[in-house]
Amino acid sequence: MTAELGHLSLIMAFVVAIYQCSMPMLGAARGWTGVADSARPAAIAQLLLLAVSFAMLTIAFVTSDFSLKLVYENSHSSKPMLYKISGVWGNHEGSMLLWVLILALFGAAAAIFGPNLPPRLRARVLSVQGAISVAFLAFIIFTSNPFWRLANPPFDGRDLNPLLQDPGLAFHPPFLYLGYVGLSMAFSFAVAALIEGRVDAAWARWVRPWTLAAWVFLTIGIALGSWWAYYELGWGGFWFWDPVENASFMPWLLAAALLHSAIVVEKREALKSWTILLAIMAFGFSLIGTFIVRSGVITSVHSFASDPQRGVFILGILVLFIGGALTLFAARASQMSAKGIFSPLSREGALVLNNVLLAVSAFVVFIGTVWPLIAELVWGRVLSVGPPFFDQAFTPFMILLALALPIGAIMPWKRAKLHRALRPLRGALLLTGAIGLLVFALSSGHSALAVIGAGLGSWLVFGSAADLWQRTGSSGVSRLFRLPRADWGKAIAHAGLGVTFIAVALIQAWEVEDIRVAQIDEPFALGPYQLTLRGVEQLRGPNYLSQMARIDVARGGSTVAVLRPEKRVYPVQGMPTTEAAIDYGFFRDLYVVIGNEQPEGGWAVRSYIKPFASWIWGGAILMALGGLISLSDRRYRVAAAGRKAAA
Amino acid sequence: MRRLVLALALIATPVLAVQPDEMLSDPDLEARARAISRDLRCPVCQGENIDDSNAAISRDLRLYVRERLVAGDSDRAVVDNVIERFGEFVLFQPRATGANLILWLAGPLMALIGAFAGWRFLRGRDQATPMPDDLSAEEKTRLRDIMGDD
Numbered sequence: 001m002t003a004e005l006g007h008l009s010l011i012m013a014f015v016v017a018i019y020q021c022s023m024p025m026l027g028a029a030r031g032w033t034g035v036a037d038s039a040r041p042a043a044i045a046q047l048l049l050l051a052v053s054f055a056m057l058t059i060a061f062v063t064s065d066f067s068l069k070l071v072y073e074n075s076h077s078s079k080p081m082l083y084k085i086s087g088v089w090g091n092h093e094g095s096m097l098l099w100v101l102i103l104a105l106f107g108a109a110a111a112i113f114g115p116n117l118p119p120r121l122r123a124r125v126l127s128v129q130g131a132i133s134v135a136f137l138a139f140i141i142f143t144s145n146p147f148w149r150l151a152n153p154p155f156d157g158r159d160l161n162p163l164l165q166d167p168g169l170a171f172h173p174p175f176l177y178l179g180y181v182g183l184s185m186a187f188s189f190a191v192a193a194l195i196e197g198r199v200d201a202a203w204a205r206w207v208r209p210w211t212l213a214a215w216v217f218l219t220i221g222i223a224l225g226s227w228w229a230y231y232e233l234g235w236g237g238f239w240f241w242d243p244v245e246n247a248s249f250m251p252w253l254l255a256a257a258l259l260h261s262a263i264v265v266e267k268r269e270a271l272k273s274w275t276i277l278l279a280i281m282a283f284g285f286s287l288i289g290t291f292i293v294r295s296g297v298i299t300s301v302h303s304f305a306s307d308p309q310r311g312v313f314i315l316g317i318l319v320l321f322i323g324g325a326l327t328l329f330a331a332r333a334s335q336m337s338a339k340g341i342f343s344p345l346s347r348e349g350a351l352v353l354n355n356v357l358l359a360v361s362a363f364v365v366f367i368g369t370v371w372p373l374i375a376e377l378v379w380g381r382v383l384s385v386g387p388p389f390f391d392q393a394f395t396p397f398m399i400l401l402a403l404a405l406p407i408g409a410i411m412p413w414k415r416a417k418l419h420r421a422l423r424p425l426r427g428a429l430l431l432t433g434a435i436g437l438l439v440f441a442l443s444s445g446h447s448a449l450a451v452i453g454a455g456l457g458s459w460l461v462f463g464s465a466a467d468l469w470q471r472t473g474s475s476g477v478s479r480l481f482r483l484p485r486a487d488w489g490k491a492i493a494h495a496g497l498g499v500t501f502i503a504v505a506l507i508q509a510w511e512v513e514d515i516r517v518a519q520i521d522e523p524f525a526l527g528p529y530q531l532t533l534r535g536v537e538q539l540r541g542p543n544y545l546s547q548m549a550r551i552d553v554a555r556g557g558s559t560v561a562v563l564r565p566e567k568r569v570y571p572v573q574g575m576p577t578t579e580a581a582i583d584y585g586f587f588r589d590l591y592v593v594i595g596n597e598q599p600e601g602g603w604a605v606r607s608y609i610k611p612f613a614s615w616i617w618g619g620a621i622l623m624a625l626g627g628l629i630s631l632s633d634r635r636y637r638v639a640a641a642g643r644k645a646a647a
Numbered sequence: 648m649r650r651l652v653l654a655l656a657l658i659a660t661p662v663l664a665v666q667p668d669e670m671l672s673d674p675d676l677e678a679r680a681r682a683i684s685r686d687l688r689c690p691v692c693q694g695e696n697i698d699d700s701n702a703a704i705s706r707d708l709r710l711y712v713r714e715r716l717v718a719g720d721s722d723r724a725v726v727d728n729v730i731e732r733f734g735e736f737v738l739f740q741p742r743a744t745g746a747n748l749i750l751w752l753a754g755p756l757m758a759l760i761g762a763f764a765g766w767r768f769l770r771g772r773d774q775a776t777p778m779p780d781d782l783s784a785e786e787k788t789r790l791r792d793i794m795g796d797d
Contacts, residue, residue, distance in 0.1 A: 392740075
């Protein structure tokens with residue numbers, strides 16, 4: 001019964017979405033204010049209906065209702081509760097339902113928190129959101145319905161892919177979707193502005209918080225996925241340039257470009273048509289990402305749920321929305337006249353450079369991701385594009401970005417003098433040089449990677465600090481904490497990027513690896529540590545069997561950690577997984593994986609020292625935090641207060 | 648307990664990535680073998696290199712690479728041999744030949760176009776006729792509305 005209720009409210013949401021995408025748009029065009037305003041209750045009704053639908057599916061998973069095909073295929077009665085719930089979106093149908101639920105969430109948020117928007121613009125924004133809803137609800141109802149029943153319900157389910165039974169991955173998709181779908185707001189605002197034929201500072205101020213929020217969610221989602229890969233896949237890699245990772249990375253890069261170019265529109269009324277184009281493309285890449293992941297068109301480790309027919313449907317949605325928006329853009333963009341004047345050497349100029357670098361690097365990721373597809377279709381060449389290509393083609397742009405960022409961030413608007421802009425950065429430059437020398441001294445021999453990466457990262461961190469410091473003027477520390485939150489957010493996010501830079505360079509340059517057959521109670525050395533395999537025991541988990549090793553780690557005679565790496569087998573899916581044991585530390589992680597028992601005795605053991613590993617995700621957390629602090633800036637809060645006064 | 652052991656034994660235990668028994672005693676050769684296998688794609692897996700892969704064929708390829716290196720082949724010759732058998736699909740770094748030149752040149756080309764467009768835009772802004780005021784009266788009213796009274 002619950003499933004039928006969920007199914008019914010899904011269809012009702014579809015009907016409401018059809019209304020939301022058509023009538024308010026017509027009302028806005030004809031000046032029927034009542035009809036235009038009906039977009040708001042429609043958006044809220046859609047959220048409620050989809051929430052009911054999602055709740056019903058969740059109940060089916062929690063109560064292990066195997067009469068539902070989806071539950072049977074993706075769940076098991078003995079699975080822990082957390083994974084029964086995360087199993088709702090750990091499959092194609094459920095994840096698409098989550099996608100539209102989040103879309104409705106953003107639509108309703110715009111309806112509720114948007115009374116200070118001009119009514120016509122609001123109606124049009126919600127209408128475009130409604131149109132996206134219609135497309136994806138049709139996709140779900142006609143090709144990926146989560147509510148199909150089975151005529152003969154089986155006794156138990158087939159379980160969720162064991163790799164997905166993990167807390168990091170339980171929350172990875174919702175955050176990514178919050179990011180992808182959040183960019184739909186920027187898209188809807190862009191399309192609405194094109195229909196209205198006007199873009200101004202106020203428009204940029206409304207678009208920016210949505211973009212910033214979407215970018216923060218994407219940052220968290222990507223970091224969670226990368227962290228999961230690090231501890232779960234068993235060799236401590238954190239980024240593989242896999243098509244599915246790239247699918248989330250491209251919108252992230254473009255969203256970063258968009259939230260910077262929107263600043264120029266907001267403060268200086270320039271870069272308008274470029275910003276509109278970026279808003280369209282950022283969401284376009286979210287759709288491409290959804291297409292890549294959901295269709296499995298580009299094979300990758302992640303395509304657990306692949307189906308080419310569904311791919312064609314999503315491709316249709318992609319062509320319709322992005323093609324339509326770009327056509328509208330071509331027709332209307334020339335109407336957006338720029339106002340501000342400035343010299344190339346200015347904050348505006350720096351932000352243009354930022355946009356060129358971010359957009360080109362997104363393009364490089366894109367071409368590398370789709371190249372195997374193009375090469376096969378056009379030349380019949382079956383080839384792969386992997387990490388070595390991306391490392392070489394992508395990194396130069398990041399180096400340029402890191403070099404220019406602290407200088408650009410400190411430059412004044414309109415017109416700058418380079419030597420004056422550089423003056424506050426002298427200290428940062430000095431400290432960066434010191435760090436570079438330190439890293440050079442610590443590197444055994446000739447690691448250019450370590451010196452360059454750590455140097456650029458430090459340049460970003462100290463440059464951000466210098467930026468904050470020079471803003472205080474002569475009044476010093478007391479003024480520091482009265483700076484606008486946007487300044488703090490900017491500095492923290494830029495420093496976070498630097499922290500990630502440092503980590504990515506040092507973990508690659510300074511990693512220590514040891515692969516061997518370890519005999520029980522015979523210690524072996526890993527860098528300054530002595531590792532001793534004490535034994536391996538058989539254990540039984542809730543839905544898996546495990547072989548768990550105990551490895552003592554000592555340094556200078558005293559034990560620093562006891563690590564318990566595991567090999568697991570999930571009998572329902574017959575799938576083995578490795579569970580690495582990690583001793584997390586500020587400057588290094590110790591990472592140990594247990595392999596097979598050897599015929600001549602002993603066990604295969606792989607152990608690593610991963611220097612600065614936690615800084616990778618620490619940097620991502622700082623970036624997200626910077627975004628959140630910036631989001632809480634007075635500019636947006638004042639807008640919120642104005643809302644309350646108006647209400 | 649016995650059932651548990653039996654269950655574990657029945658389910659094929661995977662060969663995990665590079666194994667201690669595969670490794671060469673010569674550290675230089677071993678380092679070269681690791682570098683080669685990191686850039687070779689496992690032919691049957693999805694997007695894993697043979698160094699990380701658990702598939703049996705990856706183990707065979709790792710052993711083959713080492714065999715050839717011990718026999719004195721150059722890195723290039725080893726990779727060429729593997730490509731001959733499995734096609735360029737196994738290569739994670741596509742060689743910049745033929746149509747692949749487009750892939751390699753697309754980024755730098757786009758960067759040039761972007762730099763040119765950005766520069767033209769900035770030059771245009773520099774010489775644009777100044778507007779009398781940054782905001783129109785209507786926009787100023789709206790801005791005041793949004794900002795509230797403070």
